[in-house]
Amino acid sequence: MGIEVVVEGLTKSFGAQNIWQDVSLTLPAGEVSVLLGPSGTGKTVFLKSVIGLLKPEAGRVLIDGVDMVNSSERQIYEIRKSFGLMFQDGALFGSMSLFDNIAFPLREHTRKKETEIRRIVMERMEMVGLVGAEGKLPGEISGGMRKRAGLARALVLDPRIILCDEPDSGLDPVRTAYLSQLLIDLNAQIDATMLIVTHNLDIAATVPDNMGMLFRRELVAFGPREALLTSDEPVVAQFLSGRRDGPIGMSEEKDAATLARERLGDRPPLPPRPLPPQLEPSPGMPERRAAGRRRQRVLALLDELPEAARTAVLKSYAQAGGGTAAR
Numbered sequence: 001m002g003i004e005v006v007v008e009g010l011t012k013s014f015g016a017q018n019i020w021q022d023v024s025l026t027l028p029a030g031e032v033s034v035l036l037g038p039s040g041t042g043k044t045v046f047l048k049s050v051i052g053l054l055k056p057e058a059g060r061v062l063i064d065g066v067d068m069v070n071s072s073e074r075q076i077y078e079i080r081k082s083f084g085l086m087f088q089d090g091a092l093f094g095s096m097s098l099f100d101n102i103a104f105p106l107r108e109h110t111r112k113k114e115t116e117i118r119r120i121v122m123e124r125m126e127m128v129g130l131v132g133a134e135g136k137l138p139g140e141i142s143g144g145m146r147k148r149a150g151l152a153r154a155l156v157l158d159p160r161i162i163l164c165d166e167p168d169s170g171l172d173p174v175r176t177a178y179l180s181q182l183l184i185d186l187n188a189q190i191d192a193t194m195l196i197v198t199h200n201l202d203i204a205a206t207v208p209d210n211m212g213m214l215f216r217r218e219l220v221a222f223g224p225r226e227a228l229l230t231s232d233e234p235v236v237a238q239f240l241s242g243r244r245d246g247p248i249g250m251s252e253e254k255d256a257a258t259l260a261r262e263r264l265g266d267r268p269p270l271p272p273r274p275l276p277p278q279l280e281p282s283p284g285m286p287e288r289r290a291a292g293r294r295r296q297r298v299l300a301l302l303d304e305l306p307e308a309a310r311t312a313v314l315k316s317y318a319q320a321g322g323g324t325a326a327r
């Protein structure tokens with residue numbers, strides 16, 4: 001099962017440039033979470049801080065009792081083995097076949113025999129639909145296949161936490177829809193805690209159990225998907241509707257004068273957004289174990305949610321007909 005990730009009061013700067021401050025959130029074990037935010041708000045910096053590759057100057061990231069910010073390199077290295085990382089471009093070695101790319105972490109970090117390595121690699125390639133492409137070089141396949149190869153490589157060490165940085169970048173809408181389903185199917189199969197950084201509104205609306213958003217050097221929201229998808233917080237509502245009017249501008253944030261002009265401009269208020277159903281695992285896949293845990297967790301915090309979110313949660317679970325998944 002996945003591991004809970006607890007982030008407490010995290011603050012990161014590069015020299016005089018503060019990226020974000022006092023970020024606190026919990027990624028519940030085995031659940032899928034999405035991190036949103038305009039370009040340059042530090043989402044990648046956040047992922048790198050969670051795995052201990054970057055050092056925030058304040059705060060903690062607790063995983064299995066180890067603080068990824070303040071522990072020794074040896075302790076951090078041990079915990080890092082529980083992670084699967086998928087970077088934007090797949091980060092594959094151009095001169096190696098897909099098989100060798102996917103086998104790389106096993107050859108690097110384990111003493112497994114080649115027969116065992118072959119079994120694991122082929123199993124992961126099947127999970128992401130790449131069987132038959134073992135001998136291809138990364139330059140010979142499409143961007144979508146490279147992403148799936150990157151995902152297969154992230155899976156070979158049986159990760160308990162998976163971090164995906166913009167897994168959809170450069171994919172067309174159909175490939176993005178397949179990728180969304182693949183992420184949910186993987187979660188059902190391996191029950192790992194997943195954090196996905198994306199700009200894609202379809203992924204944000206249909207994949208995660210939880211969503212968070214970074215803006216103006218702060219985590220402006222983090223919570224159950226229903227809370228963000230029904231939020232009337234201007235930044236969240238603007239981002240999720242992809243509109244120009246609101247606090248987010250071309251260079252991240254608008255100045256006060258522009259905002260005042262927009263307020264005078266008699267724009268219609270944003271209509272309530274329909275809440276799309278969360279994706280279910282494909283037929284033949286196991287149920288997502290996290291769905292049952294998530295249902296208990298969210299129902300227990302119902303009183304803390306705004307009215308619209310509460311109604312959306314109850315509606316989702318009523319439509320699910322008493323099952324464990326949010327529809």
Ligand SMILES: Nc1ncnc2c1ncn2[C@@H]1O[C@H](COP(=O)(O)OP(=O)(O)OP(=O)(O)O)[C@@H](O)[C@H]1O
Pocket residue numbers: 014019037038039040041042043044045046
């Ligand atoms: N190693 C570094 N040294 C100095 N500044 C850095 C470093 N890494 C990132 N930054 C700065 O941190 C800020 C946030 O970058 P980051 O890549 O995390 O943003 P992002 O939200 O992931 O953006 P995008 O959505 O465009 O990918 C940027 O201003 C970037 O220049």
